[in-house]
Amino acid sequence: MLSERRLQVLRAIVQDYVGTEEPVGSKALTERHSLGVSPATVRNDMAVLEDEGYIAQPHTSAGRIPTDRGYRLFVDKLAGVKPMSAPERRAIQNFLESSVDLDDVVGRTVRLLAQLTRQVAVVQYPSLTRSTVRHVELLSLAPARVMLVLITDTGRVEQRMIDCPAPFGESSLADLRARLNSKVAGRRFADVPVLVEDLPEGFDLEDRGTVSTVLSTLLETLVEENEERLMIGGTANLTRFTHDFPLTIQPVLEALEEQVVLLKLLGEAGDSGMTVRIGHENAYEGLNSTSVVSVGYGSGNEAVAKLGVVGPTRMDYPGTMGAVRAVARYVGQILAES
Amino acid sequence: MLSERRLQVLRAIVQDYVGTEEPVGSKALTERHSLGVSPATVRNDMAVLEDEGYIAQPHTSAGRIPTDRGYRLFVDKLAGVKPMSAPERRAIQNFLESSVDLDDVVGRTVRLLAQLTRQVAVVQYPSLTRSTVRHVELLSLAPARVMLVLITDTGRVEQRMIDCPAPFGESSLADLRARLNSKVAGRRFADVPVLVEDLPEGFDLEDRGTVSTVLSTLLETLVEENEERLMIGGTANLTRFTHDFPLTIQPVLEALEEQVVLLKLLGEAGDSGMTVRIGHENAYEGLNSTSVVSVGYGSGNEAVAKLGVVGPTRMDYPGTMGAVRAVARYVGQILAES
DNA sequence: GCTGGCACTCGAACGGACAGAGTGCCAGGC
């Protein structure tokens, strides 16, 4: 276990490095922080910290910079979450409140988060699996062609074309629509499969094939988590770090284009509370020099999706975490209201 | 008017510069192209081309590079559109044909275009204004709350919440739904306003307010061109040019994040045929060192939206134009089929 | 266990020299 002072030294190194973007030496450290000891002592402490793998030297005779492990310790033990100020919170709330629909909420959230943290923001659309059904609509487009429209409580709309095995009359369709909605409206997605199980039995034999087809399409739509969408913004902020990672911006941009990678990234983060993944803790190689701060948000007290930011490992963790937490909280409120 | 040979020299300069990314000198030019004259002659021609503003020198005693004006002449007079090869065309078609819905079509198109041109691709969602209505659905969510769902022939779905001025019964709603659809289903958006004009008259006095509200929401949705969405992809390709525009990547990324800017950009392009906007021809400042190649695409013989690519002014115009044209054509086909 | 001192290392910055590419111009040839 490291002594208290050595932890202070590590904290000072992280703070200075995040501020100045330059390796920090023992002398500068004692000048900028009142540690109460001389540079020589700090040097000894630094040597220990380096042995333990918390900091590293880019070259001999340069200052030290924190390693991923150092940031990890900093985040876990040395730094809290910096709360947003009251005016900031009000601004967030106001900005989000003027959203007109779901797309707008997500769009605004992305922009807000990118602006607050000055980093790349990622917001997942409220997930289907945890939401509830508001309404299922069935439209007859042709005798044997039906369009299924699913409307969720988060305002999301999914549509599917269905080719029926047999022609399906308007009245049967109306019947199915009514029965289906009475069963599933207001219910959670997870509960739907059981609820509709015996629905085909109430129909004429000739219609059962079509009913089953419609139902299985509905279930497919519900479980189709792959279809989870997300929105990103603030990629221009990446250029601010061109200094730190010179060629590394490319893999990051590539990763950001791969929605699958991002969804996986958010998916891996813990379900409750804020998750910080630092550098190599990220499974995806292209993001090895970045950190991801993410948190779940939801309309109730349950998370329905996640949002977060991607930035260089050298980021202001307390501030970023504060912004992410605040935005998640207010988005949740907005979703609950609508 | 420039002599034929000077035009050849300009063409050679553009081609070499696009290939090598380096200013091209008179000697290299004669070696790589059989112009039939000596470097000295080429030098004279270059001096003329420079006087006319078609090429420029980054520094004294460096080779020449084309100016925006030079590229313009190249595109207008010296270069054709390079058609895609048969295998390429087949690959495009196959890739697009496996799309499952509109989002997927647009997503695939973006990825395809980015990959083919190795540049940033922008695809506008099929626009509402020129499409036709497939179906209008009205759902009662609460006594005085209706959800309007508009389904277009391109498969796009728009939804709106409507707070009614007075409670509106299920039967009235069904009535309105039926009448509305019989009027507008299959009709072009532009024709809808006239078609629904006298619809309220067929309803009871107490319901007219609500009917009018619903109709005006529908019309709003139809004309709401601002809501036009688009998708971009291939931003990672920008890093390939970090060599050319060192700090210029930032404004480009910023521009790409501003959907408004991009929509305007595509909007400004001509409605028919391919449009190439080179460097400063782009109104938006951040894109002054890029060129935009765009073209309309549509399900019939009429364009319903646009797509294109954004790249450095130093791009392979014939190849890019060929790829853009081919992709637009096949997307159109796919949309027409579905 | 902390401190001041000292020798050492290494990268960044500076500057001069040099090579190479490219130009403009001019006199001569077809």
Next chain:
DNA sequence: GCCTGGCACTCTGTCCGTTCGAGTGCCAGC
């Protein structure tokens, strides 16, 4: 009149050596 070869000039990029400063590790002393 136009093209060509030759020549002097200019500029950039690069290489190399020097210097400077920051930072370190180690050690003896308090």
